[in-house]
Amino acid sequence: MGTRHRTSILSARLSRRDLVRRGALVAAGAGLMPLLAACAREEAAAPGAPTTPQAGPSPAAGRTAAPGAQAVTLDFVVWSYSVETIQDNIKRFQEKYPGITVNLSDFSWTVYHETMVNRFQSKTPTDVAYNGEDWLPEFAAAGWVVPLENYFDWVKGYEAKTFPFAWQSMIYQGKVYGLPYYADTITFLYNEKILQDAGINSPPETWEEVTEQAKALQQRGMEFPFIAEIAQDLPNTTSAFASMVFGRGGDLFDEEGNLLLRDANSPAAQQFRWIVEARNKDKILTYVPHETDVVKAMNTGKHAFTVLFNYNLAELNNKARSPLAGQFKLALMPGETHECYGFAKFYNMTQMAVDRGPDVIDACGKFIQYFGGEVDGQYHVAKRWAVEKGLGFGQKPLMDDPDVQQTFSQWIDVDLWKQQLEKAKALRQFVWYGIWSEFFRREYVRAIAGETSVEDALESVTRKWDELKKQYGG
């Protein structure tokens, strides 16, 4: 108790006041620095101009052993999914290639794009990285990633062994940039038991039927029969929308790079309106910001329909983790053509790796082929992802693999899945698509939340598309 007394170290009133005031201002300044620092970045060596394979060595070059030396260290960057499996795959790779050491870095999927932009801009050592079909044009145009076929003759040989939608996802300006980490579709999933209990014998085939069945389920007390993964920061949101548009037989843009959403009668505009009305008029739809939230929500039995990356069906029907496992089924994407969005996520080699010289390029080739391709007659890594995690694959031979067939049949109707795969198609690629997609999602979620009308949102995204197309020289 004796210590509870006011100390008066500073006796002068003015100086005390100044001290407090200046202290507060300094604290304020320091507090604001993260805001400013967030925008600070290292300047690119040659902004705007993609660097060429002949460009001078990058800062990463110092890590390379002298020419002719055996040991090479690769920096491999991934988004965080089953990192322990990746580490184990790396271990196996290093056992096969003792001269190559791989350092792994992983980042959350939701911030992967931004992380990689930062990483490439600041020339943080990165030799091989996961990439997505929606970011490839952007990363390639910036000169951050390089076409594999410029460096390895064996790349073209994989075209015949890869599903067309997956191959197309890895192409930019006619050149192939990667081999698949996994390839999948965004599909329509439903709870069969809920439908049967409601006397509905088959899943919806059109979006109008989705509404009808959802309303029937509402009458039986289900508040939101349809649950979707929708968030403005999540690339999946645009991809899932595209998949639904594909189901109607439409597309987001034509071959000339014109946005089809501008036409109110286009399948894209119709689907945009359907989603907004499902939320605000029919009130059959709710949404959560991540696919794992959807999986958990579907397992409450409070929702019957969703559109998700297909591998989530493996999780939904996982008896060890999902209370309602076995009730979830795949249906062809509703709409006139039942097409859906197919994509590949893939291994990219970076310009930084090229700058480090031939030993590193060679090591990257071995690494990418081991992880995404065929080694000793086996697709070791892709098969492992398929069997252990239920990830889809772009490598056609795996479809006939007995282990894959046996595993997949536990959670999906394989024949129906094959039908859906045949109807899968990749998105057309434009350099500005990734940027536009960010803008699109903002307007999409605003329309769904009732902050703007469908008409205003469509006009806004069309204006932005045209602006970006002009800016990026499309």
Place this chain on the structure above:
Amino acid sequence: MGQTTAPRGRAEPLPVERGRSYQWRLARSGVLMTLPALLVVASFTVYPFWYALNESVHLSSPILGRRFVGLDNFRNVITSPYFLDAARTTLIFGAIAVPVLVVLGVLVALLLNERFPGNTLLRAGMLLPWAIPASVVGIIWKWVFLDSWGALNAGLYSLGLIDRYISWLTTPWLARFAVIVAFTWSQLPLAAILLLAALQAIPDELYEAAAIDGASAVARFWAVTLPGIRPMLVIVTLYEILMALNIFDITYAMTGGGPGTATSLLTYYIWAETFKMLSFGNGAALAVVIALLALAFIAAIIRALPKEALLGERA
């Protein structure tokens, strides 16, 4: 002026000269001692600020290249409807969260200042939310508020308080409320501990005197406690205003800025412009605008406050 005793064999300088020399040496050693810290602070504050300022007047894109554009970036961001929306959301968020936080901080500090069994344990335990990373706070509270399987809906439903689940995170105003709850929860420990420290510096004699004068508990709070903690209240308020302006992780992890853009704050807008839209110039311009606004705002608050609020002395 009397002559002081000189050391043997040396002439004593005049008092004024000795004083100047002493002041100069004092100032010099002060500068030298603080220089390393100043250099560190400068490298982490002045350089980023200069860099952001420089970026803000350039079109800077990894694809389009880099060129000087003057104040175009500032015009772009300030006239954007998203800026106005985000600014309004941020102001609403700060205007509600900060007062709630400060009031709760005072109440908790008053509670912890009392003697009761388990007080020490409570003080240590209540720091836990502050020690949890903001992104984890966002995820924890998302799990509490999620519509279909959140803990809150399940709890309210099982207690019979609701007959259908509440759409906490898909109803704009409820989502804002949820984010404010999460922010308050994470920031409350620090505010309470700082205010507790201020409370403990108030002499007991003041309370005893007030009690002898017959002051009630409420009167003692207004006459003794509040003036005693006023300087710390100012610091806590300013700090929390900055935190409210800077909040990013919690909303990002909890709502992703949604539903719609209901919880998209200015920081999210900076992030999206810079790293999602690859508009480094726009992002930097936005950061500069917000930093200047915040500094002006805080300076205005400090100037507007009576000096006793800063010094903790009664007029």
